[in-house]
Amino acid sequence: MLRHELALSARMARIGVAVSRGRTKDAVTRLEVPNYSAERFAAWFDNLTAANAETDMVDACPDHYLLRGLPDGRQEVVETTGGSPAASRFVVDYGPTDAVTIPISPSYPIQIAGRALLDDGLVIGAVRHQFRDRDGTLEALLTVQFPGTLPATLIRQHQWHLAVEFSNWIIAAAPVAAAS
Numbered sequence: 647m648l649r650h651e652l653a654l655s656a657r658m659a660r661i662g663v664a665v666s667r668g669r670t671k672d673a674v675t676r677l678e679v680p681n682y683s684a685e686r687f688a689a690w691f692d693n694l695t696a697a698n699a700e701t702d703m704v705d706a707c708p709d710h711y712l713l714r715g716l717p718d719g720r721q722e723v724v725e726t727t728g729g730s731p732a733a734s735r736f737v738v739d740y741g742p743t744d745a746v747t748i749p750i751s752p753s754y755p756i757q758i759a760g761r762a763l764l765d766d767g768l769v770i771g772a773v774r775h776q777f778r779d780r781d782g783t784l785e786a787l788l789t790v791q792f793p794g795t796l797p798a799t800l801i802r803q804h805q806w807h808l809a810v811e812f813s814n815w816i817i818a819a820a821p822v823a824a825a826s
Contacts, residue, residue: 700715
């Protein structure tokens with residue numbers, strides 16, 4: 647059903663990367679959750695891909711069509727990204743972070759970062775989700791890197807996407823991450 651949308655979004659991503667000439671824009675969302683462990687949440691989140699907890703990944707946001715862990719440790723994603731009118735498909739590789747230009751915040755010791763790739767290896771974006779515990783509160787600095795040509799309105803829409811999916815993941819992880 648999504649074949650044409652996915653082909654269109656892949657072409658648009660290629661054009662966006664080429665025209666951006668290395669420039670990027672970031673969608674940034676901050677969340678604070680009292681009485682919650684950043685370390686336990688990050689471990690739960692890391693396990694979503696490793697255990698291929700597809701239902702938990704997909705259920706987090708109505709924009710998600712497919713999120714699943716692949717045998718090589720990467721994550722396959724099909725979603726409507728940043729309020730785009732078309733669904734997109736990409737793979738997040740949480741290994742190498744050479745293409746991630748999102749700055750590391752030293753005050754956030756827990757980092758989940760990776761590159762977003764098309765099937766042929768073209769880097770189309772990146773993620774760096776950073777977490778810390780402060781006075782019994784989880785603080786999350788969630789960031790997705792896009793090609794610099796992406797319109798500001800889509801960046802703002804993706805900030806909401808991040809807020810929705812991570813809020814729902816935080817609720818799902820509560821049995822293991824909420825402070826006792």
